[in-house]
Amino acid sequence: MTEFAKRVRGVSGDAIREIFAMMADRELLSFGGGSPAKETFPVDEIRAIIDSALSRNPDGLLQYGMTDGWMPLREAYLEHLVRGKGVRADIENVITLTGSTQGMSIVAEAFLDPGDKVLVESPTFLGTLMGLRKLGADCIPVKGDDRGIVIEDLEDKMKRHRPKILYVIPTFQNPTGLTIPEDRRKEIARLAGVYDVIVIEDDPYCELRYSGTPVPPIKSFDGSGHVVMVNSFSKTISPGIRVGAMTADANIIRKASDIRQLADTHGVNLTQEICAEFLNRGHMPGHLKKITPIYEERLAAMLGGISAHFPEECRFTRPEGGLFVWVELPRGTDSAQLLKRSVAEMKVGFIPGGPFFVNPEDGANCFRLNFSSNPPDRIADGMERLGSFLKKAI
Ligand SMILES: Cc1ncc(COP(=O)(O)O)c(C=O)c1O
The missing domain is CATH 3.40.640.10 (Type I PLP-dependent aspartate aminotransferase-like (Major domain))
Incomplete structure (x- = not known):
């Protein structure tokens, strides 16, 4: 096939495509995305x-x-x-x-x-x-x-x-x-x-x-x-x-x-x-007043679930807004490997940390959780499942 230009040869979404393919399972409880909640769209x-x-x-x-x-x-x-x-x-x-x-x-x-x-x-x-x-x-x-x-x-x-x-x-x-x-x-x-x-x-x-x-x-x-x-x-x-x-x-x-x-x-x-x-x-001020409590409740469910169920050695951020929580596991843990097992064994997904770093090995022990895409009860369930998995796995 005709060669692609040199400047785009290194452009590849394969790593991310692979992660999302792994999480395409309908039964999976995914905290991998970054989309706003569908309930917030001002239709x-x-x-x-x-x-x-x-x-x-x-x-x-x-x-x-x-x-x-x-x-x-x-x-x-x-x-x-x-x-x-x-x-x-x-x-x-x-x-x-x-x-x-x-x-x-x-x-x-x-x-x-x-x-x-x-x-x-x-x-x-x-x-x-x-x-x-x-x-x-x-x-x-x-x-x-x-x-x-x-x-x-x-x-x-x-x-x-x-x-x-x-x-x-x-x-x-x-x-x-x-x-x-x-x-x-x-x-x-x-x-x-x-x-x-x-x-x-x-x-x-x-x-x-x-x-x-x-x-x-x-x-x-x-x-x-x-x-x-x-x-x-x-x-x-x-x-x-x-x-x-x-x-x-x-x-x-x-x-x-x-x-x-x-x-x-x-x-x-x-x-x-x-x-x-x-x-x-x-519309904007009223709209934000309407949608922020939805996210606030989801964030609280996530932070509560992490505090209650994750192993003590996990560190995590406590954001005041946005859509994400960041989790750090002990050094030497491989979150990409953990994702494969978590998907297979617990049906819970997240995004491994490596790709967010210039040197992916710097973030191998980290992962990102998104709290916007699931209702609070599903988040609570997911954090309990993920926590019990992490306690066994790390
Ligand atoms: C930090 C950051 N910048 C930009 C974007 C993309 O935003 P847009 O949909 O406006 O292109 C995102 C989306 O997730 C993001 O997280």
């Missing part, structure tokens, strides 16, 4: 918005649109989700996206040549790690603790490696669920200016807070224009509509728009209109 609001939008502006919605994004959404995003968080931005600082994934990919493409260095959290979101590798980036992990990225290590690596980009998920991180506090966010923004590093602040979970107080985005402390804040409607409205948005220096937005023109020309007008109207009709 009635979306139906009403589509009806009125198609009556009001069919030509505009069905015609080609702008590469920078659907203007009503750019404006609504600025007004409802950006300025209120202390970020100074105008319309030229905003582009909407076909899912926030497109933001990471465009910014990486804009700044990276093969071999350029990118600093990432350890662990980090697998999807972005794969995207960065596709571009030939040399990803370097930065140490983390229970307050996220460790600033001393970050500065040391910025000095030594001269990276082009730092990729960070500051709120309810995927996979750990941890949140970087304000003091560290300020330092990240400051260091980005000092060492001339673009920060991709990937923040899809920030609206899903169940306890504690909101923390301002890194972008709100950006005095030098190095921070690109990427947001998503996937976890608040729906992932299937594929809408995200990002805020950055106007030069970066212009380049992003040029690159995006070649990728998909522009986002889908209709789904952008859904998000714009959802914000402009004031």
